[in-house]
Amino acid sequence: MRIDGxxxxxxxxxxxxxxxxxxxxxxRGARKVYAGVRSPESAGDPVPGLVPVRLDVTDPASVAAAAAQCGDVNLLVNNAGIARVLxxxxxxxxxxxxxxxxxxxxYGIVLATQAFAPVVEANGGGAILNVLSEVTWHSPPPVSAYAASKSAAWSFTNASRTDLRPRGIQVLALHVGFMDTDMTRGYEMKKSSPREVAARALDALERGKEEVIADEQTQSIKAALGSEGAQYLAAQAAQP
Ligand SMILES: NC(=O)c1ccc[n+]([C@@H]2O[C@H](COP(=O)([O-])OP(=O)(O)OC[C@H]3O[C@@H](n4cnc5c(N)ncnc54)[C@H](OP(=O)(O)O)[C@@H]3O)[C@@H](O)[C@H]2O)c1
Incomplete structure (x- = not known):
């Protein structure tokens, strides 16, 4: 996928x-970037070149309206996400x-994929980038509901890749561990920079890849999946 233009x-x-x-x-030269946001009126300082579009990925009508409004899209990035601790x-x-x-x-990824894939195809093909996680492949109990959502999204990502490849749409899964964003505010741990993760994801997109693993910890979790020491088998519950 060529980002320039x-x-x-x-x-x-x-x-x-x-x-x-x-x-x-x-x-990297994208001609236009639509910012799908829940509140365009409170989206903060305008970023030159970014076009705010109202979007709530949990609302089918909102997703359909965004796809209808943005008929020139050839790259969809399914990034919106929430996390909860239990x-x-x-x-x-x-x-x-x-x-x-x-x-x-x-379901937000499913809805957006179903709404935007025909748009991307009609524009000559392109790509869909889905933001997943290291917890696609293991499940710490406090974030097990979040992890389940990422495993489910990984499964859909894999199926949609098979369906969309013949339509000229590259489907790229981004797996990443803790990043320094609002989602992890207040938690002390090693975090990667969202800017560096974005650069790695777009490098992979431009190289035609279908999976990108953005940090060392996530790489080792993936690499150990077939071993007895796999993270999902070896993880210890946190001591009270
Ligand atoms: N941070 C991490 O450590 C980490 C690690 C692995 C993967 N991820 C994934 O990375 C992605 C981005 O997360 P982040 O770390 O940047 O978190 P963030 O700073 O909390 O940002 C989340 C974004 O998702 C938007 N959003 C949430 N629900 C939405 C909805 N129903 N419709 C439209 N937009 C919605 C939020 O909009 P509002 O401003 O309106 O709330 C916000 O823009 C997520 O998919 C997350 O699961 C994060």
Whole structure:
């Protein structure tokens, strides 16, 4: 996928990784970048070249309206996401919380893919970039509902790649561990810079890749999947 001259739509582009991806797309010569945001009126200082479009990925009508409004898109970035922390898998709020997260992180990707894939195809093909996570491949109990949403989104990503490749649409999965964004504010751990992650993701997109693993920790989790020491088998519960 060539970014120079592309027209991109990035969900959740008002902050965090979405904003970093939008800025990096513009820096690489994207002709236009639509910023899919819940509140265009409170999206902060306008970024030159970014075109705010109202979007709530949990609302089918909103996603369909955005796709109808942005008929020149040839790159969709499914970035919008939420995370919630629970007490663990026995938390009585688990199912309610998982439903809330899945609406955004899973069904949101499905809705946007179904709405935008015909647009991308009609514009001669292009790409869809789905933002996943290292927790696609293991599930710390406090974030197990979030992890389930990313595993589900990975599954859909893989199926849509098979469906969309013959339509000239490259489907790229981005797997990444902790990044320094609002989502991890208040948690002390090693975090990567969303700007560097955005650059790695777009390098992979331009090289025609179908998967990009943006940091060393996520690379080692993926590499160990077939071993007895796989993270999902070896993880210890946090001590109270
Ligand atoms: N931060 C990490 O450590 C990390 C690690 C791995 C993967 N990720 C993934 O990276 C992506 C971006 O996360 P981030 O770290 O940049 O988080 P963030 O700073 O919290 O930003 C999340 C973005 O998603 C938007 N969003 C949430 N629900 C939405 C909805 N229903 N419709 C439209 N937009 C919605 C938010 O919009 P509002 O401003 O309106 O809330 C915001 O722009 C997510 O998919 C996340 O799961 C993050």
């Amino acid at each position: 592309a027209v991109a739509f990035v969900s959740g582009a008002n902050r965090g990784l979405g904003l970093a991806l939008a800025r990096e797309l513009l820096a 007490e663990g898998t026995l938390d009585p709020a688990w199912i309610r919380t998982a439903r809330e997260i899945l609406e955004t992180n899973f």
